[in-house]
């Protein structure tokens with residue numbers, strides 16, 4: 001009925017299912033697949049600092 005006597009079980013940040021045990025390679029995800037999804041997100045966006053062209057770029061003082 002209650003989760004109070006269960007150990008803390010983090011949830012997979014990708015699919016929100018209960019994560020694997022901390023001794024598993026894919027922890028804190030539920031599976032290797034979700035771990036790779038998260039890795040892919042990093043490679044795709046967050047890790048790279050590129051951004052779309054910003055309108056304020058036209059006010060760049062170096063541009064005369």
Ligand SMILES: [Zn+2]
Nearest residue numbers: 012015030034
């Ligand atoms: Zn997952």
